[in-house]
Amino acid sequence: MAFTGDFTVEQITLSDVTVNDTSTGSDDTITTRRIYFRQYDNTTIVPEGVTTDYVEFPLDAGNSILIENLLLRDYALSIEVVWITPTPDPDGVYDVTKSYLFTYYSETFYYGLTQTQTSSPQIVNDTPYYKNKSLLRTLIDDADQSIRFGTDLYSAQINLNAAFFMMQNQLFYF
Amino acid sequence: MAINTTPYPVATIISVAKISQYLASVEVFKNTAFIKGNLDERLPRMLYMERKAVEWQYSHNPIANSLNATANYLWALCGRFQRRALIILGQGGGIIIDPTTGQPLNLLWVTTSFTIGESNSLMLAGDNSFIINRPNVLSDSVEFGYSGSSPLPRTGTVPTGQQTYKPTYSKNSTLIELDYDVVGGDQYTISYGVTGAGSVFTPGGGGASLPTQAGHAGEVLFTDGTNPYWANVPIYIKSANFDQTNGITYLNDTLADQQFYIFWNEGGRYLIEDDGEFTRIAEGGFTVNVSGFDARVNSYNLFLVVTGLNT
Secondary structure: OOOEOOEEEEEOOOOOEEEEEOOEOOOOOOOEEEEEEEOOOOOEOOOOOOOOOOEEOOHHHOOEEEEOOOOOOOEEEEEEEEEEOOOOOOOOEOEEEEEEEEOHHHHHHHHHHHHHHHHOHHHHHOHHHHHHHHHHHHHHHHHHHHHHHHOOHHHHHHHHHHHHHHHHOHHHHO | OOOOOOOOOHHHHHHHHHHHHHHHHHHHHHHHHHOOOOOOOOHHHHHHHHHHHHHHHHHHOOOOOHHHHHHHHHHHHHHHHHHHHHHHOOOOOOOOOEOOOOEOOOEEEEEEEEEOOOOOOOOOOOOOEEEEOOOOEOOOOOEEEEOOOOOOOEOOOOOOOOOOEEEEEOOOOEEEEEOOOOOOOOEEEEEEEEEOOOOOOOOOOOOOOOOOOOOOOOOEEEEOOOOEEEEOOOEEEEHHHOOOOOOOEEEOHHHOOEEEEEEEOOOOEEEOOOOOOEEEOOOOEEEEOOOOOOOOOOOOEEEEEEEEEEO
């Protein structure tokens, strides 16, 4: 059976992700795997200390690798995994790219606002507060739908950037 | 007072919030159109926004301590839509509405509150069950829980470990069993629907609910026209089962006012009531009138078959 590369990515904490190799088939000539995390402008992000523009996913790591300190804010990313082999099978698939949205920072902040409301429910009557919270929700949802329905990294990142700005300036918004 | 962390599991609250959101949307529209609005028109949006927050946290860390507070907050936001949402989810109580009129015709909605330890309380501290001694309580209508809170979930509808209750309905009473012991001072409210006189609605579908089934394996359901009960068909009767003072009388109160046939094995035939070979006893049982029949000195085997007909 020809090798067919595939993978999933899961955000474990604010900054850490796990990449799971869910490939089918086999190819003994594969020597290693590389993971590229690309933004909408094609620039790549890697954890601090990594000197390449990709994260190495060695075979001896097994089917899963935890990549720490990768996400220092929310991102919409095009993630590419490449299975390196000197003699690829023409029927196989060795290069797979998928789009992912990481909103842990925004959602955590947003959830924190809801926690605030449990102890100060009257705050929802503060018009700017709730209007801005509603805007934050919209930005997160827009980012989600940009990826889910359009695989549109640019639109998603624009929304995430706007949400990031609100969080950075929370004293003015909330 | 014993306090639940959340009135329902967080997953249920999230589901209730989703339903409440569209119920609120409709309500806000009607409210604005016809009553000039006394409902916060932001409510559907608020339900969405807060539900999304709780849902996100629940999907990432379902045991987060903060979920109790935020889920309760979300639950409170659902407000007047909680009960309707629970009914839509199939977890609510309530009574039957006649669809032709929209009214609970011939039905009565009863609500009673009591405080554990007070004189009129239905339970004492440490109890875990009580009985509603009222006939014709509608099956599936009972709602029970802490006063001022939403009803507790029923046993089996939520994961174990939560406070739940189990109602068991019968024609003349309803048993409420809790899976915990009540604490003195706690205030509870129970509500249930009752059929009125002449009602066409009857609990349990066509009569009373089934009597308790435990300990009645292999038996069949009988009725005396009012009360259902389990009994064996046929009943195997030996000499030892006869009244040993006369050897001809067999007593069994489950046979009261019942019609039955009796096969006498040693005689190789049925005993014929019309021929006077046995006489039924109104309180349950019969007397054998065959000449020479004496269960005190002879070994007999009789098989009694209840016809299911009353006197």
